[in-house]
Every structure is written in C-alpha cells, then in structure tokens.
Amino acid sequence: MDIKTEVLIVGGGATGAGICRDLALRGIPCVLIEKGDLASGASGRNHGLFHSGGRYAVADPEASRECITENGILRKIAPHCIEETDGFFVSLPEDGLAFRDKFLQACEKVGIQTTLLNRDEVLSLEPELNPNLLSAVKVPDGAIDPFTLVLENARDAELHGVKILLHSEVTSLILDGDRVKGAKTKDRIRGEEYTIEASYFVNATGAWANQILKLVGLRIGMALSKGSMLITNTRLNHGVINRCRPPSDADIVVPNDTVSILGTTSIRLEDVEHFEVTPDEVSLLVQEGSKMIPAIRETRFIRAYAGIRPLFLSEEKGDDRAISRGFVLIDHAKRDGLQNLITITGGKLVTYRLMAERTSDLICQKMGRNTACSTHSNPLPGASRPAGLRERFKQFSAARGEIVCDCELVPRKEVEELLGTEKLRDFQDILHRTRLAKGTCQGGFCVYRLLGVLHDSKMLQGDSNKILKGFLEERWKGIRPILWGAAVKEEELIEYIYKGIFNF
Amino acid sequence: MHYDLIVIGMGLSGLMAAKTAAADGQKVLIVGKGMGSLCLFSNTIDVLGQSPTAMKMTDALSQWIEGHPLHPYSKVGLKNVEEALSSFLSLFPLPYSFQTIDNRNCLLPTGAGTLRPTFLIPTTMVGGISVDEGRELIVGFKGFKDFYAHYVADQLRCRGINLELPDLLSQEPTATALARLMEMKSFRENTGREIKKQLQGETRIGLPAIMGTHDPARVKDDLEGIIGAKVFEIPILPPSIPGMRIFNRFKEWLIRKGVTFLLGYSVSKAALKGKRCERIEVLHPPVITSYSADRYILATGRFIGGGLKADDEKVVEPVFNLPLSQPRSRENWFGDSFSSDLPHPIHGAGILTDASFQPVDAGGNMILENVWTAGSILAHHHCIDEKSREGIEIATGYAAAKHALEK
Numbered sequence: 032m033d034i035k036t037e038v039l040i041v042g043g044g045a046t047g048a049g050i051c052r053d054l055a056l057r058g059i060p061c062v063l064i065e066k067g068d069l070a071s072g073a074s075g076r077n078h079g080l081f082h083s084g085g086r087y088a089v090a091d092p093e094a095s096r097e098c099i100t101e102n103g104i105l106r107k108i109a110p111h112c113i114e115e116t117d118g119f120f121v122s123l124p125e126d127g128l129a130f131r132d133k134f135l136q137a138c139e140k141v142g143i144q145t146t147l148l149n150r151d152e153v154l155s156l157e158p159e160l161n162p163n164l165l166s167a168v169k170v171p172d173g174a175i176d177p178f179t180l181v182l183e184n185a186r187d188a189e190l191h192g193v194k195i196l197l198h199s200e201v202t203s204l205i206l207d208g209d210r211v212k213g214a215k216t217k218d219r220i221r222g223e224e225y226t227i228e229a230s231y232f233v234n235a236t237g238a239w240a241n242q243i244l245k246l247v248g249l250r251i252g253m254a255l256s257k258g259s260m261l262i263t264n265t266r267l268n269h270g271v272i273n274r275c276r277p278p279s280d281a282d283i284v285v286p287n288d289t290v291s292i293l294g295t296t297s298i299r300l301e302d303v304e305h306f307e308v309t310p311d312e313v314s315l316l317v318q319e320g321s322k323m324i325p326a327i328r329e330t331r332f333i334r335a336y337a338g339i340r341p342l343f344l345s346e347e348k349g350d351d352r353a354i355s356r357g358f359v360l361i362d363h364a365k366r367d368g369l370q371n372l373i374t375i376t377g378g379k380l381v382t383y384r385l386m387a388e389r390t391s392d393l394i395c396q397k398m399g400r401n402t403a404c405s406t407h408s409n410p411l412p413g414a415s416r417p418a419g420l421r422e423r424f425k426q427f428s429a430a431r432g433e434i435v436c437d438c439e440l441v442p443r444k445e446v447e448e449l450l451g452t453e454k455l456r457d458f459q460d461i462l463h464r465t466r467l468a469k470g471t472c473q474g475g476f477c478v479y480r481l482l483g484v485l486h487d488s489k490m491l492q493g494d495s496n497k498i499l500k501g502f503l504e505e506r507w508k509g510i511r512p513i514l515w516g517a518a519v520k521e522e523e524l525i526e527y528i529y530k531g532i533f534n535f
Numbered sequence: 536m537h538y539d540l541i542v543i544g545m546g547l548s549g550l551m552a553a554k555t556a557a558a559d560g561q562k563v564l565i566v567g568k569g570m571g572s573l574c575l576f577s578n579t580i581d582v583l584g585q586s587p588t589a590m591k592m593t594d595a596l597s598q599w600i601e602g603h604p605l606h607p608y609s610k611v612g613l614k615n616v617e618e619a620l621s622s623f624l625s626l627f628p629l630p631y632s633f634q635t636i637d638n639r640n641c642l643l644p645t646g647a648g649t650l651r652p653t654f655l656i657p658t659t660m661v662g663g664i665s666v667d668e669g670r671e672l673i674v675g676f677k678g679f680k681d682f683y684a685h686y687v688a689d690q691l692r693c694r695g696i697n698l699e700l701p702d703l704l705s706q707e708p709t710a711t712a713l714a715r716l717m718e719m720k721s722f723r724e725n726t727g728r729e730i731k732k733q734l735q736g737e738t739r740i741g742l743p744a745i746m747g748t749h750d751p752a753r754v755k756d757d758l759e760g761i762i763g764a765k766v767f768e769i770p771i772l773p774p775s776i777p778g779m780r781i782f783n784r785f786k787e788w789l790i791r792k793g794v795t796f797l798l799g800y801s802v803s804k805a806a807l808k809g810k811r812c813e814r815i816e817v818l819h820p821p822v823i824t825s826y827s828a829d830r831y832i833l834a835t836g837r838f839i840g841g842g843l844k845a846d847d848e849k850v851v852e853p854v855f856n857l858p859l860s861q862p863r864s865r866e867n868w869f870g871d872s873f874s875s876d877l878p879h880p881i882h883g884a885g886i887l888t889d890a891s892f893q894p895v896d897a898g899g900n901m902i903l904e905n906v907w908t909a910g911s912i913l914a915h916h917h918c919i920d921e922k923s924r925e926g927i928e929i930a931t932g933y934a935a936a937k938h939a940l941e942k
Contacts, residue, residue, distance in 0.1 A: 310866050317847075433680045434707070443680070476772065479647070483683025487697065492689050496647055500874065507873035514869055519845040519881070520838045524773070526873075527576050530919050532770050534651035535874060 034194070034227045036062040038394060039214055041201055041243055042235035043067075044074035045177065045380055048184035049387030049406070050233055055191035056409060057391065057402040062227060063185070063193060064216060066200035068460050070181035072237050074380060075463070076338030078260050078285045078294040080271060081105070081113050081173035082381040085120060085145075086278060088137035089130075094357035096141045097382045102171060104384060108410045112180040116286055118172025118271030119153060121323055122165040126276045134275060135168060145170055159267050159324050172271040174287050177380055178463060183411040190412065198456050204232070204246045210370050211247065220456050231394050234374040238303045238341040244374065249367055251374065252344035257337050258295035259308040261316050261513060264331040264471055267291045267324050274323055281319030284327075293320045293327065300339060308335040313512045332513035333471055343377040358386045362393060371397070435484065436477035438470020446484055458485065458498060473510060475525035478502050500535055537827050538564045538795070540939060541815060543802050543854065544834035544842065546571020547925055548910025550785040551623065551932030552832045552939075557792040558622075559940055564826055565794060566817055568801035570782050571840050572911070577778040577925055578744055578770035579643065580633060580655035582620070583608075584922025588640045588652055593617070595640075605915040607927050610890050611934040616926070619933035620655070626784055630752030631658050641665070644741060646682055646771040648690025652922065657777055659751045662739060662767030669693050672737035673769075674730055676700050679708045681772040682743035696733050698726060713745040714776045717754050727761030737764065744768040744777050751780065801841065805831075805855050810904045812855070830939045833857075833886075833894075834910040834932060842912040843884070850884050855906065857886050857894045860914040878917040885914030891938040892931060905942075909935035 038054055040047045043065025051063045065071075084098030106113060122131045138145045146169040153167040154160060160167075185195055198219045205213040205226070213228040234243045241250050266286050274282035285292045296312045313335060321327040343359040358378030363369040375390045388404045395402055416422075433443040449455070449464055458481065461467065467481055468474030482499060485491040491498075514522055529535045542553045545567025553565040586595035596616060600609045608616055627633050633655040642650040643663045656664070673695040675684030688695030700708055701722070716722045730740060746754040746768055758766045768777070790796055803818040806825075814827035833854060835842030844853050845868075850861045861884035862868055868881035889895050892907045909931040911918055918924040 433678045435680060479772070480680050480683070483680075483686045486683055486685035486689055486695075489685075494690065495686060496649060496690060499647070503873045511869050511871075515845050515847040515865060519868075523838045524575070526879075527572070527919055528772060530874065531576050531922075531924070532578070532651075532772070533645050533647035534649045535647070 033225050034062060036060050036194070036227065036229045038062075038231045038233060039064065039227050039229035040233045040235055041214070042072075042237060042239070043069040043181070043185070043195070043197065044072050044235065044237055045070070045181050045184070045383035046074075046237070046375055046378070046386050046390075047233075047235035048181045048188065049383045050235060050375070050390050051193045051195070052184045052188040052191075053387040053391040053404060053406050054394065055188045055193045056405050057395065057400075059391075059394070059398075059400070059402075061193055062196065062229070063188070064196045064199050064201060064214070064227070066198070066219065068197055068457070068463050069185055070178050070463070072239070073338045073340060074177050074181050074237075074383075076336060077177060077258070077380060078283065078292040079175050079177055079287050080283065080285045080380075081175035082379055083118060083143050083170040083172045084141060085118065085134070085138060085143055085168075085170040085172065086273065086283075088141055088143060089133055090278065091357065092137065092141050094379070095137070095143070097357060097385055098379060099141060099143050099171075101382050101385050104407050105175075105381065108384075108406065108408070109180055109183065109414060111411075111413045111416050112176045112183065114174040114286070116173050116270040118170050118273060119148070119157060119167040120170065120273045120275035121153070121160060121167045122275040123161060123322060124163055124165060126165075126274065128165060130277065131166065131168065131275050138168075138170065143170055157268055157270065157272065159326050160272065161323055161325055168275065172273070174271065174285055175380065179413070180380075180383075182464065183413050187412050197460075201243060201246070204243075206247060209368055211372050231371045231373070231397065233390060233394070234372065235376075235390070237376055238339040240341060240374055240376045242303070247369060247372070249363065249369070251361060251376075253376065254342040254344055255300040255303055256340045256342055257298045257300045257306050258340055259298075259312040259316065259335060259337040260292050260294040261313065261332045262334045262336075263291045263293065263327070264333050265290065267326055267330065272323055281316045284320060284324055290333070293317075297340075303339060306337055306339065307508055308337050308512045310512060331517045333518070334473055334509040335512040336509050341376050358382060360386070360389050360393060364397075435480045436467050436470060438472055438477070439466035441466050441477070443484060446481065447488070450485075450488060450490060458482065468506075472521060472525065473506055474502065475506075475521070475528070496533075496535065499529075503529060503535075536564070536795075538562050539828060540564075540830045540832065540936070541566065541826055541828040542832045542834060543567070543815065544571065544836060544840065544910065545569065545798060546834065546836050546840060546910060546928060547573045547577065547781070548928035548932035549832070549834035550782070550789070551619070551929050552834055552909050552936040553789055553794055554626070554785065555622065555933050555936035556940060557789055557794050561940065563789075563794045564797065564828065565789065566797040566800060566802060566815075566826070568799065568841065570779070570798075571836055572924070573782050574775055574778040575773040575839070576775060577781060578775055579653040579657065579660060579777075580620075580623070580925040580929070581922045582654040582926030584640055584652040584654070585920065586640060588642065591638050592635070592640070592654060593638065603915075607913050607916050607931050608923075610888070610892065611930045615934050615937070616930045619930040620926070622933055623929045624655070626788055629658075631750075631780065633657050634661065636664060644687065644691060644769050646687060646743065646769055648687040651770075654926070657751075657780075659744070659746055659755050659768045659777070662765040663741060663769065666691060666693075666739065666741070670737055671739045671741055672696065672730070672734065673741045674698060675743065676708065676713065679713060679743070681710055682769070687741070687769065694735065694737065698729050701725075710743070710745050710771065710774055710776055713743075714748050717745060717747045718749060720757075723754055723757050724761060727758045730758075731762045734762070734764065739765045739767065741767055741769050743771045744775065746776075748776060748779055748783065802854050807855075807903070810902070812903055812906050815854075829905060830942070831906045832935050832939060833906060833908045833912065834935075835912055837885075837911045840911075842910075845881075850881070852886060852912070855894070855903065857902065857908075858896045859884055860887050878920040882917050882919060883915060885912055885916075887914055892935040893938070907935040907939045
C-alpha cells in the first residue's frame, strides 16, 4: 500500500491534527502519520489548562499575547472542549505584592482582562484557598479537554478527506537532491511497511522533533523538560488556581471535570521515551500545592503522570537564556537548504491552531497558492453539541443498561457504539476515547470489563490476560508514587483481585 | 454491659475467635464495622496455595513452619492449624460443605479464565476441578458486568454463552441481585432449561459464583437435574457471594450461641489502664457506648478492613496504637512493578506478637496483658502471595481465642 499525497504531516498531537484540518479546509490533500494514538505525547499529557496567557505575561509577552488571542478564538470554535472557569493568581503572604503589581501591568499591556479581588471576595468564590492569602487577580483561564480537542480536529480533517494513519511510524526519509521525496513507514501493529510520497513534509512531532530530523542528518537546539502532575480524587477548586509569583514548581491547580490536577515540575531530560514521576517530585507538588490549597495535604490522589515539554533553544550563539514557551516554525529550506521540509515545535496547547495556521501559510506560500486560513472562524464538528457535566449526566440517565466503569459512569452502550464507528487498533485507543480507567480505581475494575466486552463482541479472542497484565503494569507507574492514605486501601483491593482471585 | 471476651473485627478471624470462645461457653461480644475481606475475596479456603499441588497439605505446612519461624502458622503450630480447620469445617455440614481433594491443593477456574490453587472447596465449586478437557460450557448473563463468559471460555478454550435476564429487575443486575434471583424457583428453572437448550454436548457448566446465598446446594442440584450436566461456580470480582455464605453461617451460629453481634459500628477508642484494656468505646452516631470485658481480641484486618492505616509516612494501628513491624520509609512500601516476584514489602507489615498472639514491642515485651490479636493484621506473612489468607484467619482466630481463654 503506497500512498501519494501533497503534504505528509508527521505527529498526531494537537499541532499535527490542527495542521491537517487547516490544510484540509483549504482544499490541500494531506496525510497524517502518528506512531502511537492521537494526543499520546505532550498534547495528552498536560494539566489541561486553557491558558489566558497570564502565566507568561511578565516573562514572555509575545507568547502571552498569542495565548490570549487564541483563548478568544477557541471559545468560539471549540466550546465543547472548554470549561469556562476563570482563573485566579493568588498572592500568599510569603509572595508579597511586588510581583502582583508587575503582573497586573503586564496583563494590561498584552490585553488580558484582569479583576483584582480582595481576600474575602476570592475566598467566597474559592473557599478551599489558603485563608491567609493577600489578594487574587482574576483572569480568563479555563480548563480544556485536550483529547477531545485533538480527536475533533482529526475527525474534521477526515471528514474533509484526510487520511490518518495511527500506530504507524516514519522509519526513514528518502532524499532526492535538495528535496525529501518520500517517507518509508511501518505499521507498528501489523508490521507492514510502505512508502508515502509527498511534495511537502511537516515535522510536528514535538519532543520527538530531532528523532525525525536525524533521518536527514539535521538537528535543532531543543531542551526537553519533564513536567509531573498529580490528579486528586475530588475537585478542590472551581477555577484555575495559580500562584502569583514568577513561574516555579507546583504553582498551579487546574480543575478538570470531577477532579483537580496539581502541577507541575520542570526537570531537564535527555531521553524522550523513558521518564517517570519521582517521589521527590510528588512530595514537592504536595508541599507547595498545599500552600495555596491546604486541603491538598489531606486529599486523596488517584494518579501521578508526566509529560515532556519541547522547549526550543534560541539558535543565536551563546544565547541560552531565552527559552521561549512560544512556538518555532522552521523552514528547513532557509536553514538547511532542504526545500520541502518544515519543523513546527514548542508552543502551548492553546496556541495549537495558530501554529497550524502559520505552518499551513508557509506551505501555501511554498506551493504558490493563495488560500486563506479559515480555522479561526470555522467551529469544530462537535461545537454545536452541548457539553459539560450536566450533559454527561443527561446522557448517562438516558443510557440505562450496564455501567462498565462505576467510577466515571461509562455505559457499555457508549463503548459498543465506539467499537462500531471507529477503527480502533489497540485497546488503549478505547481508553483514550472514553472516561474508562480515569476514575478512582484507575481501571482496576473497568479494564477487565472492557476486555470482557471485547470478547463478547468477538473483537478479542485468546489470551487477554496478557493484555490485562500489561495494563496493570502501565497503571502501576502512575499509582505507585501516590500510594499512601486511602489509596493504599484501594490498591490492596486491586492487588487482591488480580493476584488473589484471578491468580495473576 | 460486661463480657468475658470482646472480639473487635467481623472478618473470618474475628468470627473464628468468637466461635471458639462461644463454644467454650464464654459470654462474647463481637463488634465490627463491616464483614471484612470475607465478602470481598473469599470464595474457597486458601491455606497455603503457593505450595505444590503434588504435596499433601500437612507436609507443606510442616515444611513451611520449619522455614518461617515468625510466620503466624508457626506460632499456631501444625496441630492447632489442623484443629482450627476442623473447627471451621464443623460449621458447614452437608449439603453446603467444604472438602479437600486428597488433602492437597487443587486448581479451580477463575473469572479471568485462569486456574488457581486452593485447599478447602465448597460443594458448589467442586465440579470445577481440572477443567482441561474442553467439555465445559461457560454461562454468563447479559447485563451482568462482573463476569464475561466469552472471556473465561476463550482462556479455557471452551465455549461460552450469555443468557438474557428477565426484565423484572428494577435494579442493576449485581452479584447479590442475581443470587437472590437464583433462589427463585422459576428463575432457576428457566435458566436451567435455557442452558439445556443451548448445550452442544458439554458435560460441565460453569456459572459465576452467584448461585444463591441461603441454599446454594439446592440451586446446584436443581440446575443439574434440569440440565443433566454437572454445574460449578466460578469466583468473580468482589463482592463474593460464597464469602457472604460463610459470614451468614457464622452469624446464625454465633447468635444461636448467645453471642452479641454488633455489626456496622467501629470501635472509636480503647480505654487503657496500665497494662490492661478497661473498655472499648463504640461510635453509634451520635452517641458513644462503652463495652467492657475481661479479655479482648483485635482482628480488624489490614488496610481495607481499617485494622491498619497508612498516612504519608508510616503505617499505624488505630485502635490500640500497637507497635508494628513495617518498612523503614514510604519509598520502600511498594516494589517497582505491580506483579514483581517478591511481595510488596508493605504487605509484611503488621502487629508484632509473642507465641500466644499477645502484642509485644520491638524488644519482645508484652504491652497489654488482656489483649490478643488475630488475622491478616499480624506481621510476618504475605497472604496474597502465599495464598494463605483464609487459613491464617481461621488458624489465628482459633489460636488467639484459645490462648485468651487459658489466661
């Protein structure tokens, strides 16, 4: 199966999915290839903050301006992926008010609307906050569901004729003079190998950017920064809680549906594939986070996880101080004389659309086409669908029937509908597309049930205990760091089910 | 109210201790906030499932005792372990009884289609021994989410079917709801007839372990009569109906013997005076009631039962604040992989006792002269990995009560 297309996009994160939607809406044929599932890199492993740009207003006004503009656009095109919670930059006594004043000025400069709230005002909105706080600044932060965002971009692209190849990787790039002619690729599940020929190639692989560039002997200056996060068992805050001080470890708590996500750390990494949350990071997150929300010390956590931020290092010699949270678009024609290769990396989830727009603009310019971007005004397919907890509850009460996941109330019907409509390759793909395994027991019950449903529908046969054991090991990586308090009880239950009752 | 003995904890070890004391004519109070792990995990009685199936249990135990001097079995001693098991067995006369096959472990199928070694097997599960002939039919129920017939059948390489459930359920079909249905003659007969209709020469029928709480042997006989094939139960995700049968049987027997049964309340405090426990306080919201006794047995289980609690630094025992054997720091509680070859160190944590199950400090000195401990809360066992949970509970419940009565 060899494929010919106009543009090949490598990487199925928010950026890659955004680019293929953008190009598709401009009528440019493209193919997206992703070595795992959609949103399996940093796009799916972040705290789900819908940035107002406030966090970068002081240090990086340009990135901040991009954030607030995109913030406004995404509210219109992806309302079903966003919970409009607002956010608060909270000043604690030890922080003083000097940074707050700088912050207020910086926000005004980049156009982020702020409201200064006194102690009592903010405590009435966020009663779990440290009662000794000095003041808080309200900004238009929110919570975003990154999975849905990426899936929706991909789905819309597919509706416009884009081919998306998941669990497939680029193994080599074929050069022809100063151009890339094609990509040799491999389906990681079936082992099948094939070639994709294209006129243009986009490297949208985020933290993996240099692994693709290595295939043509190139390298860009990039730092990998691990950010670790903890998920609480209950939601502690209505809005996003930020610490009003220069960006630092454990300075944010993002609400997300029924939980809160406590983040983050920042640790330089060398290896993009192997990383885990360390006990020190967990202690730091709890210790620092509880300064903003004291209940964090007592609360139960359900999982720890980490993602990798790809940070672009300025290429000017000797200048390593300006690691921007903004994005970089590299035209390898200019930089390296490779005419049809583009790398896009860095940036924030909230600026994915802008990154896609700029990349697509560059491609159009190279093609000599003059088609304008329309993603800023063209809502995602699910945008008209009502979203949020209220909607989920309505769906749930209408669904009846068997509930596969008791923690997150996922009905069997939802799983079966998904099996009928999507071409899923891996049982993890199902976990990505539902709330299965996201609740208190973290899949301790429902993954066994999911495999049971797959056996019932003949989609699985043979030894599924191997899959289940693999899942339990994967799950363990996120569970082990948070095992104290009530979580130890849950784990005793899960361990006794699998090692006891099922004799794994 | 004053008692001869108060047992704290209503899992298998507490029940066994209460039974042992009541059989001796003691005035006993048993108090517990729940039914313990019995109703979550226990289906059969494990004694030492990790020992080879070829070995007689008596030999396996005596070897084990020799190699593990601190293990609860070693404190009980082989003779008393066997006495305790007999005492347990005497509570379950036919038709719903427990039996061993040639005094060895044997393998029974599970809800994941694996085979699992165990020792004492209830009447309803005996038919599942050595399912390796491909002559089984695994039967599940549509809408019941804790058992998947095809999953089990695919692992065991036999056939699976799912039966429709009647629409009369106004609630989710849980294991307990199905167990109640199975006790209805009409449901059971319909189920039997439907299975018979779908038979394709299979000679054994595996059902999830939901064959009634009160008279499972009757359910089994009726089904076998209609289908004309052997029927056996397969252990599934919690809750455990077979565990509830054990609990109910103990409860019925203990109450008949005059034991005071206080289920659903937890002990909020133990009042001590010097080296003696004077009384316990039980929280009946909104009031607290005190109960006193000459002797006390603590059998509150591990983390799920609430016998042990983990904060972010250490493990504690909340009722008496007894000293525990435990790993040095939280980083050492669990291993790097879920199913590592070695048990997670935290599972070896527990209460230190002398040979008569009285709690001691690290130096081996007795702490409380009228308190004994029993069950999984004890240190120096790994009941998950050893597959010894019920055996330890039965043996130590029995032994702790015997020691308490002697003093």
